[in-house]
Amino acid sequence: MTRASNRPPVVPPEAALPSYLRAGYTLRSWLLTTDHKRIAILYLVSISFFFLIGAIAAALIRLELLTPAGDLLTNDGYNRAFSIHGIIMVWFFLIPSIPNTFGNFLIPLMIGARDLAFPRLNLLSWYIYVVAGLITLYVVLSGGVDTGWTFYTPLSSVYANGAVVAAILAVFISGFSSILTGLNFIVTVHKLRAPGMTWGRLPLFVWSHYATSIIFVLATPVLAITLLLVAAERLFGIGVFDPALGGDPLLFQHLFWFYSHPAVYIMILPALGVISELITSAAHKRIFGYWFVAYASIAIAVIGFFVWGHHMFVSGQSYYASAIFSFLSIAVAVPSAIKVYNWTATLYKGDIELNAPLLYAMGFIGLFVAGGLTGLMLAMLAIDVHVHDTYFVVAHFHYIMVGGTVTAFFGAMHYWWPKITGRLYPEAWARASALVILVGFNVTFFPLFLLGYEGMPRRYHVYPESFQVLQVISSCGALLLAAGYLLPVAYLGWSLFRGAKAPANPWGATGLEWTTSSPPPKHNFIEQPVVERGPYDYPISDPLSRSND
Amino acid sequence: MSIAVRRLLLAWIGLIALLALTVGLAFLPLGAAKPAAAYLIATAKAALVLWYFMELRREGGLPRLAAGAGFVWLSVLLVLTAADFLSRN
Numbered sequence: 001m002t003r004a005s006n007r008p009p010v011v012p013p014e015a016a017l018p019s020y021l022r023a024g025y026t027l028r029s030w031l032l033t034t035d036h037k038r039i040a041i042l043y044l045v046s047i048s049f050f051f052l053i054g055a056i057a058a059a060l061i062r063l064e065l066l067t068p069a070g071d072l073l074t075n076d077g078y079n080r081a082f083s084i085h086g087i088i089m090v091w092f093f094l095i096p097s098i099p100n101t102f103g104n105f106l107i108p109l110m111i112g113a114r115d116l117a118f119p120r121l122n123l124l125s126w127y128i129y130v131v132a133g134l135i136t137l138y139v140v141l142s143g144g145v146d147t148g149w150t151f152y153t154p155l156s157s158v159y160a161n162g163a164v165v166a167a168i169l170a171v172f173i174s175g176f177s178s179i180l181t182g183l184n185f186i187v188t189v190h191k192l193r194a195p196g197m198t199w200g201r202l203p204l205f206v207w208s209h210y211a212t213s214i215i216f217v218l219a220t221p222v223l224a225i226t227l228l229l230v231a232a233e234r235l236f237g238i239g240v241f242d243p244a245l246g247g248d249p250l251l252f253q254h255l256f257w258f259y260s261h262p263a264v265y266i267m268i269l270p271a272l273g274v275i276s277e278l279i280t281s282a283a284h285k286r287i288f289g290y291w292f293v294a295y296a297s298i299a300i301a302v303i304g305f306f307v308w309g310h311h312m313f314v315s316g317q318s319y320y321a322s323a324i325f326s327f328l329s330i331a332v333a334v335p336s337a338i339k340v341y342n343w344t345a346t347l348y349k350g351d352i353e354l355n356a357p358l359l360y361a362m363g364f365i366g367l368f369v370a371g372g373l374t375g376l377m378l379a380m381l382a383i384d385v386h387v388h389d390t391y392f393v394v395a396h397f398h399y400i401m402v403g404g405t406v407t408a409f410f411g412a413m414h415y416w417w418p419k420i421t422g423r424l425y426p427e428a429w430a431r432a433s434a435l436v437i438l439v440g441f442n443v444t445f446f447p448l449f450l451l452g453y454e455g456m457p458r459r460y461h462v463y464p465e466s467f468q469v470l471q472v473i474s475s476c477g478a479l480l481l482a483a484g485y486l487l488p489v490a491y492l493g494w495s496l497f498r499g500a501k502a503p504a505n506p507w508g509a510t511g512l513e514w515t516t517s518s519p520p521p522k523h524n525f526i527e528q529p530v531v532e533r534g535p536y537d538y539p540i541s542d543p544l545s546r547s548n549d
Numbered sequence: 550m551s552i553a554v555r556r557l558l559l560a561w562i563g564l565i566a567l568l569a570l571t572v573g574l575a576f577l578p579l580g581a582a583k584p585a586a587a588y589l590i591a592t593a594k595a596a597l598v599l600w601y602f603m604e605l606r607r608e609g610g611l612p613r614l615a616a617g618a619g620f621v622w623l624s625v626l627l628v629l630t631a632a633d634f635l636s637r638n
């Protein structure tokens with residue numbers, strides 16, 4: 001697969017122990033496990049399931065939009081399709097996607113710990129997620145909701161039909177899973193770092209998850225309280241948001257986006273951490289400006305709490321507040337830009353190996369920049385008045401969440417696949433899938449920028465005929481994108497049984513996770529690792545060494 | 550009943566009493582003083598939680614600083630929301 005795998009395989013002492021996958025074969029040994037690696041797999045299976053449900057809803061949307069008339073779904077049916085798509089993709093896929101799978105699996109390995117600080121809380125967080133997910137399935141089966149994923153009042157609290165309270169309950173409960181994960185990561189990073197693993201030696205993946213965890217812990221309770229207030233207004237008529245009852249509908253938007261804008265960073269920060277690992281490993285080079293990249297994560301987490309009003313420029317928010325939020329929203333782009341510059345500077349003059357993870361990472365950078373720059377456009381008051389609530393916004397956030405996070409998710413899946421499963425994936429297929437996903441994504445979502453700029457509003461399924469060409473291109477792109485996502489499922493599934501056995505460090509990478517066996521044993525390391533070098537001290541002399549002497 | 554449990558119980562009774570006070574005040578004709586009184590009582594409740602349930606009274610500087618940072622963070626929500634509400638016309 002890589003140049004490094006051509007070296008004679010070096011075998012770490014952990015290889016003598018049964019791997020975490022062979023530490024028990026019963027269903028019970030999985031469902032009652034406290035091993036962070038097994039819980040990561042449990043999460044991977046469950047978020048993949050919800051990704052599928054969300055994708056089916058997206059397929060319905062794209063099918064409906066093939067024609068200008070509303071002929072496949074009713075108005076109400078279309079509302080329900082995009083609401084289910086949004087709710088499931090945001091809270092049951094994107095929010096837990098990278099943190100609860102790769103974060104869960106890798107953070108203890110990367111810092112040289114036996115497990116997370118609270119293994120049983122970790123398992124509890126998965127069960128909470130499952131309960132919330134089951135309630136969401138009930139919502140889907142009982143006909144869904146038509147509020148959109150944003151639950152705007154007074155629509156959600158007074159007028160909407162459907163299982164609004166159940167949907168709110170599901171999101172409310174899933175929040176506790178997020179909070180427990182964030183808490184666990186913060187304590188783990190503070191308390192369980194191996195000797196020699198100073199803050200300046202933490203992999204950037206860990207820094208970005210630390211920043212994400214801060215948002216998990218601080219922001220999620222605000223969403224929980226806000227949604228409870230919506231439920232209280234809907235069930236008991238307690239006036240909070242409904243103007244007829246003395247409430248203020250904009251108060252809902254303030255509270256909701258105070259969570260939901262930082263939640264965007266919950267979705268993208270872990271992806272940024274993944275890219276830092278993929279780039280340094282493929283370039284065999286120290287990251288350019290370690291502290292800038294590390295603190296950029298913290299800066300994004302902090303400044304991300306100051307920008308939420310950019311969702312309310314045309315909602316009746318005061319011009320004074322809009323001007324403040326516009327300025328602050330432009331400011332939050334700075335740390336993201338720092339990361340992009342530092343990744344490209346890391347690649348510059350690197351000893352680059354153009355492997356599949358790097359292809360995913362470079363695709364990510366392009367899509368993230370496109371999504372980020374259009375975000376800057378949306379932060380401008382005058383432009384936002386023109387494109388607010390149009391496909392331009394839809395295209396913008398899909399570039400960040402799908403082009404960004406989902407691409408990084410696939411990149412991470414390939415890069416750590418040998419560590420997680422102990423098998424090598426077929427490199428040629430992987431490179432092909434990276435390209436299909438990149439092309440499919442752009443064909444699907446670039447037309448939406450044009451549609452939005454020309455005035456196609458979001459959340460409508462009946463549209464003027466002049467928009468049909470771009471809509472059809474987008475739906476065809478969605479088919480290609482779906483193929484791009486299914487391709488890895490096929491060849492990774494194949495490699496699970498037929499793939500070549502992976503050595504401990506197939507990439508010749510510096511991270512601690514590569515110094516134990518692939519897949520690692522139950523408690524990761526036989527002896528407590530002692531760290532003697534920085535996270536990206538390339539070149540390394542020996543793939544299993546923890547120092548570079 | 551141990552002293553620790555009794556202390557927590559008393560703090561909880563204090564919280565319930567303050568809650569009753571909030572509800573009671575809502576029915577009194579206080580005018581502009583009503584929100585001020587409500588915020589004052591809410592602050593007292595938060596103080597009880599911080600001091601007794603979060604055990605900040607036994608902690609040193611760093612945990613208190615971290616809890617204080619939580620307040621700064623909450624003030625971001627309140628101040629920027631007020632920036633909109635107070636300047637609307």
Ligand SMILES: [Cu+2]
Pocket residue numbers: 260261264307308310311
């Ligand atoms: Cu936002």
